Amino acid sequence: MTKPSFDEFLAKNVEQSDRPEHMPQPQKELWSGIERAINAESPTNASQSSQQNRVDVWRQATAIAASTLVGMCAVYFSMKPATQSPVMQMSNYFEQQKQTLLVQYGSQPALTHDWQVQLQELEQAEQAIKTVLENDPENAALLQMLAQVYQQQLDLINRVHQPRWQQI
Amino acid sequence: MLVDARDAFADDTLDELVLRTKQGDQVAFAALYEQCHQRVYALCLRLLADQAHAEDACQEVFVQLWHKVSQFNGQSKFTTWLHSVTSNVAISYLRKQKNWLTKVVSFENSGMDEASISLCGDLNGLDKLILKLPERARLVFVLHAVEGYRHEEIATMLGMAVGSSKSQYHRAKKLLQEWYEND
Numbered sequence: 001m002t003k004p005s006f007d008e009f010l011a012k013n014v015e016q017s018d019r020p021e022h023m024p025q026p027q028k029e030l031w032s033g034i035e036r037a038i039n040a041e042s043p044t045n046a047s048q049s050s051q052q053n054r055v056d057v058w059r060q061a062t063a064i065a066a067s068t069l070v071g072m073c074a075v076y077f078s079m080k081p082a083t084q085s086p087v088m089q090m091s092n093y094f095e096q097q098k099q100t101l102l103v104q105y106g107s108q109p110a111l112t113h114d115w116q117v118q119l120q121e122l123e124q125a126e127q128a129i130k131t132v133l134e135n136d137p138e139n140a141a142l143l144q145m146l147a148q149v150y151q152q153q154l155d156l157i158n159r160v161h162q163p164r165w166q167q168i
Numbered sequence: 169m170l171v172d173a174r175d176a177f178a179d180d181t182l183d184e185l186v187l188r189t190k191q192g193d194q195v196a197f198a199a200l201y202e203q204c205h206q207r208v209y210a211l212c213l214r215l216l217a218d219q220a221h222a223e224d225a226c227q228e229v230f231v232q233l234w235h236k237v238s239q240f241n242g243q244s245k246f247t248t249w250l251h252s253v254t255s256n257v258a259i260s261y262l263r264k265q266k267n268w269l270t271k272v273v274s275f276e277n278s279g280m281d282e283a284s285i286s287l288c289g290d291l292n293g294l295d296k297l298i299l300k301l302p303e304r305a306r307l308v309f310v311l312h313a314v315e316g317y318r319h320e321e322i323a324t325m326l327g328m329a330v331g332s333s334k335s336q337y338h339r340a341k342k343l344l345q346e347w348y349e350n351d
Binding site: 010014020023026030037 | 194197198201205206207209210213219222223226227230231234287288289290291292293294295313314341344345348349
C-alpha cells in the first residue's frame with residue numbers, strides 16, 4: 001500500500017484532531033485540583049481568603065520588586081560594554097533571582113522534604129554544563145541547556161513553596 | 169446520520185450543563201469537565217508541547233471557566249468559545265514560563281524529543297510531529313491549521329507581525345512534510 005501524500009495525511013489528521021478518540025489524554029487526574037481551587041475561592045472560606053489576600057499582596061510586592069530588578073539589570077547590561085561572557089551574565093542574573101526567591105520563601109514551609117536534594121542535583125548539573133562551557137563558551141546548545149537547568153531550579157523553588165492546584 | 173444525531177445530542181447536553189454551571193451548579197461543572205477536559209488538554213498539549221505544563225494549563229482553563237462561564241452568551245458554539253479560552257490561557261501560560269533567562273538569551277524553545285513524546289500516550293501521527301516543532305512554528309501551525317484562526321488573529325494573539333505568522337506557518341509545514349516523508 002502506498003503512503004498517502006503529505007497533504008492527504010495533513011487533511012485527514014486535522015479533521016480527526018477534534019475527535020475524542022484521536023485526542024491525547026492527561027496522564028494525571030486533574031479534577032480534584034480544580035475542585036479544590038474553585039472551592040478555596042468560595043465565600044465560606046472567608047478567613048482563608050483574607051489570609052490568602054495578605055499572601056497575595058506580599059507576592060505581588062515581591063513580583064513587582066523582582067520585575068523592577070530584572071528591568072534594572074536589563075538596562076544595566078544593555079549599557080555596559082560586553083565584557084562578560086554570556087555564561088557569566090546568565091549566572092549573575094540567575095543567582096540574584098534564586099537568592100530573591102529563597103529569601104522570599106525563607107520562612108514558608110516547603111511541600112516536600114527532599115526539595116533541597118533535588119536542588120542540589122540541579123546545581124550539580126549546572127556545574128557540569130559550566131565546566132563544558134569553559135572550553136566552548138559560545139556553544140548555543142550548551143547555553144540553552146544551562147538556561148534550562150537554571151529555569152528548573154527556579155521552578156523547583158517556586159513549586160515546592162507555591163502549591164499548584166493538583167497538589168492542593 | 170447516526171453521527172449527526174449523536175453530535176446534536178452531545179451539544180444539547182453540553183448546553184444544559186453550561187446553563188447549570190452558570191447557575192453555580194458544581195455537579196454540572198464536573199460533568200462539563202468530564203465532557204470537555206480531553207479537548208482542552210489536547211489543545212494545551214499541542215500548544216505547549218510539555219505534558220506537565222499542559223496539565224497545569226488545563227486545570228487553569230477550568231478554574232477560569234468556572235469564573236468566566238457567565239460571559240458565554242451562546243452566540244457561538246460552547247466548544248468554539250472553550251477553544252478560544254483555552255488558546256488564550258495556554259499562550260498566557262507560555263508567556264509566564266518565559267522568564268528573564270529565556271528573554272536574555274533569546275532562545276526559541278525547541279519541540280519535544282522522541283522520548284518525551286512517547287510518554288504522552290497514544291498520539292495520532294500529526295500530533296506526534298506537531299510536538300516536535302519549534303515553539304513559534306508550532307503555535308502558529310496549531311492555531312491556523314488545527315484551530316482555524318486567521319493569520320491576522322494569530323498575529324494579535326502572539327504579538328507578532330502577520331507576515332511572521334505566515335512564514336512560521338510555512339516553516340512548520342515544511343518541517344512536518346520533511347519529517348513525514350522521511351518517516
